Amino acid sequence: MGEESNIKYLSxxxxxxxxxxxDGEKYDYLLNNDLIIDDEGNFKFLIVNLNGGKFNMxxxxxxxxxxxxxxxxxxxxTIILDADDDVVKxxxx
Numbered sequence: 001m002g003e004e005s006n007i008k009y010l011s012x013x014x015x016x017x018x019x020x021x022x023d024g025e026k027y028d029y030l031l032n033n034d035l036i037i038d039d040e041g042n043f044k045f046l047i048v049n050l051n052g053g054k055f056n057m058x059x060x061x062x063x064x065x066x067x068x069x070x071x072x073x074x075x076x077x078t079i080i081l082d083a084d085d086d087v088v089k090x091x092x093x
Contacts, residue, residue, distance in 0.1 A: 043068040
């Protein structure tokens with residue numbers, strides 16, 4: 001298990017910051033956002049919380065739904081996205 005150096009654990013990357021290189025926007029850490037995974041175990045979407053935290057009870061909950069294909073690189077401490085406005089959906093829950 002220790003032989004493959006390109007393996008990343010969710011417990012490690014949850015502390016990585018999400019950065020969109022398309023517009024320079026920072027989206028907090030993966031820990032404060034969510035992933036949508038399909039029945040086959042494939043990542044489908046990043047759900048980015050625009051409210052700045054999971055426990056903000058008194059405001060409208062706004063999120064960005066970013067397709068996993070927009071993830072360009074998972075670096076040492078960041079997850080680099082290249083997401084145009086035409087592929088990002090703004091949703092309220």
